[in-house]
Amino acid sequence: MLSIEVEKLCRTFGAHDGTPTVAVDNVDLQIGKSTLLSLIAGLIQPTSGEVRIDGRAVSAPYTNIGIVFQNDLLLDWRTVLGATLVILSVVAMLFFYAVELVERILIPWHVSQRSHPS
Numbered sequence: 001m002l003s004i005e006v007e008k009l010c011r012t013f014g015a016h017d018g019t020p021t022v023a024v025d026n027v028d029l030q031i032g033k034s035t036l037l038s039l040i041a042g043l044i045q046p047t048s049g050e051v052r053i054d055g056r057a058v059s060a061p062y063t064n065i066g067i068v069f070q071n072d073l074l075l076d077w078r079t080v081l082g083a084t085l086v087i088l089s090v091v092a093m094l095f096f097y098a099v100e101l102v103e104r105i106l107i108p109w110h111v112s113q114r115s116h117p118s
Contacts (some may be wrong), residue, residue: 005030041067 006029012020029036038044040051042058051058078086 003030003032004036037067041065043067 006027009024009027009029010022011024012022015021035044039046040053040058040062042051042060042062045059053062
C-alpha cells in the first residue's frame with residue numbers, strides 16, 4: 001500500500017491585489033492513500049476533525065462522486081459479463097419489488113393504471 005507523508009507543508013497564493021492567501025499552513029500527515037480518500041468520500045469517519053466539501057461536513061458517503069477501488073470487486077468465479085449481470089439482476093429485482101409495493105399501496109385505493117383521466 002502506498003503511504004503518503006506530509007511534513008510542515010505550506011502553500012500560499014497571491015490574490016489579484018497581491019495580498020497573500022494561505023491555503024495550507026503547517027500541515028503534518030502520515031496516512032495511506034486509501035484511508036485519506038475513504039475519509040474524504042465519507043466511507044469512514046474521522047476519529048477527530050472534520051472533512052468538508054463545498055463548506056458542508058461530510059458525515060456519510062458523499063454521493064456526488066464516483067469511486068474506483070484499487071482492489072477489483074468482481075466475483076472471481078464469474079466472467080466479467082457474468083459479474084456485471086449479477087448487478088443488473090439485483091437492480092431488476094429491486095425494480096420489480098418496487099412495482100409490487102406500489103401496486104399493493106395503490107390498488108386498495110382504486111387508483112387506475114392510466115396516467116391521466118380520460
